Amino acid sequence: MRLRNKPWASDFISQYPQYLIQAPENQKGKWNELFGNDNPIHIEVGTGKGQFITGMAKQNPNINYIGIELSENVVVLALQKLVDVELPNVKLLNVNANDLTNIFEKGEVGQVYLNFSDPWPKKRHIKRRLTYKTFLALYETILADKGEIHFKTDNQGLFEYSLMSFSEYGLLLKYVSLDLHNSNMEGNIMTEYEEKFSKKGQRIYRVEVQYK
Template sequence: MRNKPWAIDYLQSNNHIVDVNSTYSKKIKEFFSTDQPLHIEVGTGMGTFITTLAQRNPDINYVGIELDKNVLIRVTEKVLELGLTNVRLLLLDANTLMDYFNEDEVDKVYLNFSDPWPKNRHAKRRLTHSNFLTSYKQLLKQDSIVEFKTDNRGLFEFSLMSMNAFGMKFENLDLDVHDDEHEDNIRTEYEEKFSQRGHKIYWIQASF
């Protein structure tokens, strides 16, 4: 996506939806008008997944976390267009999750089509590396779920091994989501694109 020089100004002008400066760090509940269960998506893509979830579940608060300010503009536009009051967005590096959230504060984490970082030397950047799993375990309430989807077989296999080594419990596992697609599955923009190319979609639900 092309760089938009005005991106930060736009996001800051919508600070009732987007937290650019960690204003709500350690007090995310104050960012919402209603105190409800809290789910987060790490890496929003263009926002189809989180906005669709929010429409279907008005009794849950959703936080979308994205590092790319240009991408976050698209998500913000969708939230505004749909008039969603249960979605808030953070311009935030996933490496700093525990600097922002409190322990035992989140009810579910979604990871959708994360960058696979295929080179071995970049393994620590994968969002299912043990470093990130440590953060998820801290911020999640007991027995809460991490839900992960990818079309990348290498990342899927890495994630299985990483989660298993971390001692996580696999609640659900699907090696081809679209073979017998569940009605609750929300296709992200990337999911549609990869599926049209004939890629299998892999899915994991795991708890600590």
């Protein structure tokens, strides 16, 4: 997601250290202390403008959510949403998913969400796809036993690639939908991209996989 540069972003971010956590590696192994409870921690990698994570947090107050977003210009928009709704069970991090194992202790995370991840269609960029095997290994390290990844996309190529990548990694495919919005899934929270693409008539693919 490329957005115009926002010169005010850093200032705004610095006003809300309780929501957008600075130096998150210092919280490694201590995220539950920060939330002040023992509830499970679910992370969304590539959280974008934050509609999904804030929606999920409202729907599930007994789960702690952490949104991981690489771009400061984008995470600041998620932060604005969070400031408006004041949810105690959401934190945001402006970091690269490559750093996940520096930020979370082994087994500290209950579930990983990937929503409309950048498809990186060129073969030479395959390692950047968030469902590439090296990312699957990072998620495995920080996930608890039998942890799950829930993945949604409108991109058929990325979906097919990801199913193969999950399967080659030895993950268990628990649920697959080739048309989420015409399925019987209840309580789906739409992301910004999901709204945009489904309005254009594009199908949404979804899969839930589990580490064995």
